[in-house]
Amino acid sequence: MAMSLGNEDEPSAVDARQILRELVEEAGVALFEHYGVDLAANTGNGKDLERVAVIGFSSDVIRGALGLAISTPVLEASFEGVGNINDWVGELANQMLGRLKNLLLRYDVTLYLATPMVLRGLKLELATSGRQELIAINFQSDQGDLCVWLDVQTEPGLELTPSAEEEDLGMEEGALLFF
Numbered sequence: 001m002a003m004s005l006g007n008e009d010e011p012s013a014v015d016a017r018q019i020l021r022e023l024v025e026e027a028g029v030a031l032f033e034h035y036g037v038d039l040a041a042n043t044g045n046g047k048d049l050e051r052v053a054v055i056g057f058s059s060d061v062i063r064g065a066l067g068l069a070i071s072t073p074v075l076e077a078s079f080e081g082v083g084n085i086n087d088w089v090g091e092l093a094n095q096m097l098g099r100l101k102n103l104l105l106r107y108d109v110t111l112y113l114a115t116p117m118v119l120r121g122l123k124l125e126l127a128t129s130g131r132q133e134l135i136a137i138n139f140q141s142d143q144g145d146l147c148v149w150l151d152v153q154t155e156p157g158l159e160l161t162p163s164a165e166e167e168d169l170g171m172e173e174g175a176l177l178f179f
Contacts, residue, residue, distance in 0.1 A: 016062070024100060024135065028148050054093065055115070
């Protein structure tokens with residue numbers, strides 16, 4: 001596994017929190033682009049986020065939950081019309097964490113995912129002050145805002161080092177595998 005617990009002899013190792021932030025941004029932009037919604041990271045104000053989905057994850061070196069809070073116009077713009085729109089929030093969180101899981105393979109980190117929980121009709125406010133374990137990213141689109149956050153705990157001093165070539169990391173998101 002290409003990770004380090006604070007070894008200064010590995011100059012290519014990068015702080016895990018910064019890597020996680022960058023990967024969440026990359027996964028968020030790519031996921032919603034797939035559904036025709038162009039997002040800009042770190043630009044939204046997080047207002048009017050009516051629906052929320054939270055999904056837990058774990059690995060040998062990190063654990064926590066990914067949350068997705070989304071405004072109704074962004075949700076409707078991404079909705080493919082299959083099933084219930086409230087279930088779609090959970091599916092988006094699941095796909096978002098799946099993309100993050102795939103991106104973390106670059107660092108030899110394998111995540112295990114739980115089942116998403118969907119909340120609606122709540123007023124959500126993230127308490128970020130003094131919360132080192134919370135990584136929150138506001139996104140903005142022409143349709144409205146959304147916010148993705150990781151409430152994450154890592155092994156102390158964890159640094160992540162890229163390990164594999166991108167083409168060796170498995171299937172592309174959205175690809176089908178037939179048995």
